[in-house]
Amino acid sequence: MNTEQSRKPAARLKLRVSAAAEAALREGHPWVFAEAVREQSRAGQTGELAVVYDRQDRFLAVGLFDADSPIRLRALQVGRPEPIDAGWWAGRLEQALERRRGLFDARTTGYRWIHGENDGWPGLVLDRYDGTLVLKLYTAAWLPRLDRIAALVIERLRPERVVLRLGRNVRDIAASRFSRTDGDLLHGAAPAGPVVFLESGLRFEADVLRGQKTGFFLDQRENRRRVEGLARGRRVLNAFSYSGAFSLYAARGGASSVTDLDVSEHALAGAERNFALNQGNGAVASCARETVRAEAFDWLGASADKRFDLIILDPPSLARRQAEQAGAIRAYERLVGMGLARLAPGGVLAACSCSAHVSADQFFGAARKAAARSARPMRELQTTGHPPDHPAAFKEAHYLKAIFFEAGRRK
Numbered sequence: 100m101n102t103e104q105s106r107k108p109a110a111r112l113k114l115r116v117s118a119a120a121e122a123a124l125r126e127g128h129p130w131v132f133a134e135a136v137r138e139q140s141r142a143g144q145t146g147e148l149a150v151v152y153d154r155q156d157r158f159l160a161v162g163l164f165d166a167d168s169p170i171r172l173r174a175l176q177v178g179r180p181e182p183i184d185a186g187w188w189a190g191r192l193e194q195a196l197e198r199r200r201g202l203f204d205a206r207t208t209g210y211r212w213i214h215g216e217n218d219g220w221p222g223l224v225l226d227r228y229d230g231t232l233v234l235k236l237y238t239a240a241w242l243p244r245l246d247r248i249a250a251l252v253i254e255r256l257r258p259e260r261v262v263l264r265l266g267r268n269v270r271d272i273a274a275s276r277f278s279r280t281d282g283d284l285l286h287g288a289a290p291a292g293p294v295v296f297l298e299s300g301l302r303f304e305a306d307v308l309r310g311q312k313t314g315f316f317l318d319q320r321e322n323r324r325r326v327e328g329l330a331r332g333r334r335v336l337n338a339f340s341y342s343g344a345f346s347l348y349a350a351r352g353g354a355s356s357v358t359d360l361d362v363s364e365h366a367l368a369g370a371e372r373n374f375a376l377n378q379g380n381g382a383v384a385s386c387a388r389e390t391v392r393a394e395a396f397d398w399l400g401a402s403a404d405k406r407f408d409l410i411i412l413d414p415p416s417l418a419r420r421q422a423e424q425a426g427a428i429r430a431y432e433r434l435v436g437m438g439l440a441r442l443a444p445g446g447v448l449a450a451c452s453c454s455a456h457v458s459a460d461q462f463f464g465a466a467r468k469a470a471a472r473s474a475r476p477m478r479e480l481q482t483t484g485h486p487p488d489h490p491a492a493f494k495e496a497h498y499l500k501a502i503f504f505e506a507g508r509r510k
């Protein structure tokens with residue numbers, strides 16, 4: 100099982116990096132890009148540990164080497180050398196669990212245990228959906244030690260099953276070199292049906308084997324709670340609804356109607372099932388529900404006569420790379436403008452962005468510009484960021500932001 104120790108160990112891989120990369124590591128940035136590597140003691144293999152030495156030949160960091168990614172090293176430990184052994188990994192897991200202690204009661208059984216770099220587990224995510232854990236890898240560097248990491252997690256958390264999910268960039272390497280496939284079971288049996296879990300007392304399905312991310316958007320929990328508190332008596336439009344979670348919170352909060360709008364049939368079918376799962380709640384049962392399958396920009400532009408009292412806009416990332424940043428900022432401004440135009444007097448709009456390549460300032464700036472251009476006065480209610488189980492510890496980790504506006508009562 101422990102291939103690293105059963106082979107005669109090669110000498111530890113050593114790196115020297117640019118002065119800028121050294122400074123970044125010291126400041127807590129976890130990545131060293133390939134072009135910042137100045138010296139390398141030998142060819143390295145994806146997944147082995149590499150040590151970075153500084154100009155004075157002192158230990159600077161140890162991390163996961165990744166020969167297959169432009170992010171050549173992901174730091175595990177910076178500043179003080181420590182043996183990266185079983186006890187170290189167990190301690191690292193404990194820190195992540197400790198950080199979430201007391202955040203969730205029994206009414207929430209779906210949340211993130213490990214949020215990658217921000218919890219000292221670069222490129223690795225661990226989500227809980229009741230008895231099911233989903234371990235998702237965004238770098239192949241974890242694959243050589245996957246069995247050991249899974250064993251540690253299973254021993255500590257005692258889940259019913261553990262599902263392996265693989266980021267797009269990892270899938271080919273996982274199949275060809277490690278015989279691993281997206282959706283593999285690392286522990287326990289495949290679920291007989293969809294995995295059902297609780298978020299704030301509401302029941303949801305998670306599509307853990309095939310769904311986006313790890314099967315559900317766990318990062319929007321706090322914004323959904325805000326929406327629930329704003330929903331009483333309101334007609335709600337949930338644009339980019341995915342599995343309808345914002346709508347369910349709104350319904351429980353007393354919304355008179357909810358409209359789920361998504362381009363994906365599959366997403367809308369999931370939303371329908373989630374609504375059905377919560378019919379035991381009186382407010383949900385008495386809320387009118389409608390679905391619209393459409394491209395949201397087109398639909399918002401075309402349905403000028405339709406008004407809502409509460410609108411949620413939660414599009415997918417509009418900038419998948421840096422080059423798309425300027426276009427994304429313009430798209431956010433247009434989207435928020437169209438949303439604001441659909442608000443009834445006194446209505447509230449919640450606009451979200453999950454693009455890491457658009458900063459909070461850029462997104463809020465675009466949204467405020469749309470609000471200033473609106474025909475009516477718009478009052479900014481609040482802005483929000485990351486939930487506590489998705490901490491953001493370095494610049495690129497900040498992706499989630501939302502801004503809430505209230506439309507003036509005058510026409």
Ligand code: SAH
Pocket residue numbers: 315316319339340341342343344345360361362363366393394395396413414415
């Ligand atoms: N708000 C959701 C998450 C949204 S994920 C939640 O709380 O869980 C983004 C969703 O937008 C996906 O369901 C995707 O199908 C949908 N989508 C992507 N592009 C779209 C478009 N142009 N118009 C409408 N929906 C779109």
